[in-house]
Amino acid sequence: MSPPPRVASLGLKTVRGAGSLGLEAVRGTGALALVAARTVLGLPRLERRELVRALVQFGYDSLPLALATAALAGVIVVLQSGLYIQRFGARAFLGWAAGYGVLWEFGPLLLGLIMSARIGARNAAELATMQVGGQIEGLRGIGLDPFAILVAPRVVAMELSMLAMSTFTFLVAILFESVAALFTLGLPLRIFFGTFAQMLSPLDILGGVVKTGAFGLAISLVSTSVGLSARGGAQAVGRAAASAVVQGCAAIFVIDFLLTLALAGWMA
Amino acid sequence: MDLRAEALTVKHGARTVLADVRCAVPPGTQALLLGRSGSGKTTLLKSLAGLVAPFGGQVLWDGQDVARLSPSARRERQASFGMVFQTDALFDSMTVRQNVLLPLVRRRVPQAEAEARADEVLLAVGLRDAADTMPERLSGGMKKRAGLARALAARPSVLLADDPFAGLDPGTARQVARVLLEVSRGSTLIVAAPEAPLDVPLPRWLYLRGGRLVYDGPPAPELEREQDEVLP
Amino acid sequence: MNRVLSFFGAPVVLFARTVRAGAREGVSWRECAVQLHELGGRSVWLVVSGMAFFGAVLVTIANSQARRFVGNVAVLGPAYFELLIRELGPVVSALLTASRAGAGHAAELSTMSVNEQVEALEMSAGDPYADLVAPRMVAGLLGVPLLSTLGTVAATLSAALVASLVFGVDGRAFMDPRYVDGWDLLAAGMKAVACGLYIPLAAAVAGLRARGGAEAVGQATTEGVVAASLGCLLIDFGVSLAFQLLRL
Numbered sequence: 001m002s003p004p005p006r007v008a009s010l011g012l013k014t015v016r017g018a019g020s021l022g023l024e025a026v027r028g029t030g031a032l033a034l035v036a037a038r039t040v041l042g043l044p045r046l047e048r049r050e051l052v053r054a055l056v057q058f059g060y061d062s063l064p065l066a067l068a069t070a071a072l073a074g075v076i077v078v079l080q081s082g083l084y085i086q087r088f089g090a091r092a093f094l095g096w097a098a099g100y101g102v103l104w105e106f107g108p109l110l111l112g113l114i115m116s117a118r119i120g121a122r123n124a125a126e127l128a129t130m131q132v133g134g135q136i137e138g139l140r141g142i143g144l145d146p147f148a149i150l151v152a153p154r155v156v157a158m159e160l161s162m163l164a165m166s167t168f169t170f171l172v173a174i175l176f177e178s179v180a181a182l183f184t185l186g187l188p189l190r191i192f193f194g195t196f197a198q199m200l201s202p203l204d205i206l207g208g209v210v211k212t213g214a215f216g217l218a219i220s221l222v223s224t225s226v227g228l229s230a231r232g233g234a235q236a237v238g239r240a241a242a243s244a245v246v247q248g249c250a251a252i253f254v255i256d257f258l259l260t261l262a263l264a265g266w267m268a
Numbered sequence: 269m270d271l272r273a274e275a276l277t278v279k280h281g282a283r284t285v286l287a288d289v290r291c292a293v294p295p296g297t298q299a300l301l302l303g304r305s306g307s308g309k310t311t312l313l314k315s316l317a318g319l320v321a322p323f324g325g326q327v328l329w330d331g332q333d334v335a336r337l338s339p340s341a342r343r344e345r346q347a348s349f350g351m352v353f354q355t356d357a358l359f360d361s362m363t364v365r366q367n368v369l370l371p372l373v374r375r376r377v378p379q380a381e382a383e384a385r386a387d388e389v390l391l392a393v394g395l396r397d398a399a400d401t402m403p404e405r406l407s408g409g410m411k412k413r414a415g416l417a418r419a420l421a422a423r424p425s426v427l428l429a430d431d432p433f434a435g436l437d438p439g440t441a442r443q444v445a446r447v448l449l450e451v452s453r454g455s456t457l458i459v460a461a462p463e464a465p466l467d468v469p470l471p472r473w474l475y476l477r478g479g480r481l482v483y484d485g486p487p488a489p490e491l492e493r494e495q496d497e498v499l500p
Numbered sequence: 501m502n503r504v505l506s507f508f509g510a511p512v513v514l515f516a517r518t519v520r521a522g523a524r525e526g527v528s529w530r531e532c533a534v535q536l537h538e539l540g541g542r543s544v545w546l547v548v549s550g551m552a553f554f555g556a557v558l559v560t561i562a563n564s565q566a567r568r569f570v571g572n573v574a575v576l577g578p579a580y581f582e583l584l585i586r587e588l589g590p591v592v593s594a595l596l597t598a599s600r601a602g603a604g605h606a607a608e609l610s611t612m613s614v615n616e617q618v619e620a621l622e623m624s625a626g627d628p629y630a631d632l633v634a635p636r637m638v639a640g641l642l643g644v645p646l647l648s649t650l651g652t653v654a655a656t657l658s659a660a661l662v663a664s665l666v667f668g669v670d671g672r673a674f675m676d677p678r679y680v681d682g683w684d685l686l687a688a689g690m691k692a693v694a695c696g697l698y699i700p701l702a703a704a705v706a707g708l709r710a711r712g713g714a715e716a717v718g719q720a721t722t723e724g725v726v727a728a729s730l731g732c733l734l735i736d737f738g739v740s741l742a743f744q745l746l747r748l
Contacts, residue, residue, distance in 0.1 A: 065726065065730065068730060068733075069730070069733065072733045072734065072736075072737050073733075075737055075741070076587070076591075076733070076736060076737055076740060079587075079737075079740040079741065079744050080583055080587045080588070080740075082744070088579070096568075097565065100561075100564075100565060101561070104561055104564075105557060105558075105561050110595075110733065113595050113599065113729060114726070114729050114730065114733075116599065117598075117599055117602075117603070117722070117725040117726045117728075117729045118722060118725075118726045121603060121718075121721055121722040121725050121726075122718070122719075122722040124718075125715075125717070125718020125719065125721060125722060126718060128714070128718065129714045129715050129718050132714050133714065184741075184744050184745070199568065233714065234611050234614050234615065234713060234714045234716075234717045235360075235611045235717075236714075237607075237714040237715075237717045237718045237721075238606075238607025238608065238610060238611045238717045238718070238720075238721050239607060240718075241603060241607060241717075241718050241721035241722060241725075242600075242603035242604050242606075242607045242721060242725075243603075245599045245600075245603040245725050246546060246599055246600050246603065248599075249546065249550065249596060249599045249600075250546060250549070250550065253549070253550040253553040253554060254553060256553065256554075256557055257553040257554075257556055257557050260556075260557045260560045260561065261560060264560050264561075264563070264564050280711070314619065317623065319619050319622060319623070339521070339524065339627070340524060343622075343625055343627070346622070346623060346625070347625065349623060350623075351619075351620070351623045353616040353619065353620055354616065355614075355615045355616050356615070357615055357616040357617050357619070357620035358617075358620075359617060359620070359621075360617075370624045370626075371623070371624035371625055374624055374625035374626055375625045415620075418620075418624070419623075
């Protein structure tokens with residue numbers, strides 16, 4: 001192929017890509033709004049048994065992963081804050097800086113990314129399997145609302161699980177931080193928790209919980225709408241799970257940015 | 269090639285799929301492998317082709333233990349096998365012709381000869397006109413025949429067909445059966461199916477039940493009736 | 501315990517098999533280039549835009565911290581730049597790539613396993629390790645460091661931009677390489693390379709193990725992406741800890 005047409009086709013491809021991306025975004029937002037609205041409508045007729053099952057699956061079964069994420073997040077934040085805290089000779093402030101980092105950014109962000117991978121992919125895969133196997137059509141056929149039975153319980157369960165896990169994660173992460181500070185920087189636990197308690201307010205914890213909750217909502221809505229729009233065979237299930245993770249991650253980064261700006265402005 | 273299973277046991281995780289299967293398949297055997305779904309037909313075919321590692325016992329190719337062959341030696345000898353998979357197992361990023369060519373090209377058959385052979389088998393299965401389409405555009409019967417063409421391209425001396433009639437309408441099934449019988453004349457052919465297909469009257473039946481080989485001999489239609497009787 | 505063992509063991513076994521098969525069968529460079537193109541083409545927008553948002557968030561956090569701590573956020577600039585280069589750039593980029601490529605690879609390979617295409621490949625004189633896993637591994641090994649670099653650049657630029665425009669301080673402080681030394685670059689490079697190796701392996705472990713139908717594909721995809729993400733965090737943790745203990 002000669003170079004000029006290649007450039008032209010590349011340009012065309014970019015335009016077409018941008019166009020289809022825009023279309024995709026509009027369609028995605030529409031699907032999201034639809035899922036959100038129908039979930040809210042389905043809330044009063046929420047299927048209890050399904051809610052319990054989803055709570056166990058999304059919440060309880062994710063605990064080991066959340067624990068591992070929290071521990072890693074805690075130690076990583078200490079290693080990182082240690083880096084510049086030492087530069088400024090302000091070791092005593094580590095408790096505060098590390099706590100702040102976990103509560104405001106790394107706790108919610110890492111938990112969100114990992115849960116987007118676990119819960120988001122699994123939720124999308126389950127719904128896509130049902131959609132591909134015609135089970136969702138089947139529910140409609142016998143006059144049941146799939147949103148009340150399948151979607152609303154999942155959204156509610158995911159939100160509750162994420163909120164519960166956020167507090168749990170923060171606690172574990174901070175515990176691991178204090179231990180890591182003791183071992184790598186030789187900072188006594190008393191000093192770590194001293195500045196921690198002195199300089200952090202309950203509002204800081206609220207910031208992290210709000211973020212995690214928003215991430216949970218985004219993950220659940222994105223993954224259900226992706227799962228429900230799957231068409232095809234086994235291939236479609238894989239595609240749905242993969243794109244649920246990607247869209248979930250993208251949503252998390254955008255929401256993180258918006259919430260940080262809003263919360264930082266509001267706290268100031 | 270002379271195939272033999274010696275006390276073959278295969279497990280998937282904790283589940284035993286094949287238990288102590290013994291059978292000999294000398295060259296030129298034409299047999300039906302029957303049994304309900306989940307009785308281990310697919311696993312037995314795949315074990316004979318060296319695709320599944322046994323948990324116990326051995327699969328012998330001309331008296332050689334497959335598990336002891338080096339990967340490259342095994343691959344070389346696998347060239348004598350043609351396998352038609354239960355799902356179509358076509359590579360969906362390639363056209364039908366490329367699918368058929370792949371095993372030939374990978375075995376370093378010269379390009380011109382490979383093309384000629386691909387055309388020949390595609391003609392034999394009646395897919396010459398659809399050779400340059402992608403698999404996703406084919407109907408179920410055409411996909412089956414494309415899979416058959418790929419299995420035949422390497423001129424195997426053993427042809428293993430895993431439920432080649434699943435999901436086909438009677439007319440298409442008859443067509444696939446005719447092709448299968450025609451091309452396998454003189455070589456080994458094992459066709460797995462849940463019940464004896466009328467279009468493939470093969471002289472030997474192997475009957476699997478719950479992972480055990482319960483019958484090996486001439487056609488015995490009473491076996492299939494028996495199966496209904498033991499149903500709870 | 502068993503799960504922990506298989507979490508670490510399975511990718512190592514797969515790596516050894518892939519290297520052996522690749523050495524024996526040869527790896528198609530064409531296929532590697534195709535996979536690299538796929539990886540880059542699919543992940544680059546996610547990584548760049550995600551990291552740009554992340555950089556902006558980082559500055560906002562730094563600003564809140566600075567108000568209590570030193571007064572002017574610009575003072576924290578060089579330290580944050582080091583942090584970004586050494587820790588956050590590679591790790592968050594790798595996490596984003598893990599979610600894109602890990603899920604994508606696991607979905608592709610599990611669909612192939614479920615549709616018996618992997619076995620059909622074996623019958624066609626192909627080797628699943630040399631033909632499917634090795635090109636993805638090479639692509640990850642080359643692609644993830646590249647994506648990390650791009651992501652770090654995006655985060656740095658957006659951090660500098662937000663600092664200048666929103667907080668009215670000199671944004672150049674957030675790209676001041678005063679504290680960055682060779683060890684930082686080495687740590688960053690090691691993380692990116694290790695993640696690039698681990699993501700395709702974790703995805704392939706889950707994908708090639710899939711048996712069954714559509715349900716198995718969903719499960720394998722979930723497993724693959726979770727393992728890839730968690731693995732990236734573990735790698736970051738390991739490398740950081742090693743460098744910390746050596747005081748570099």
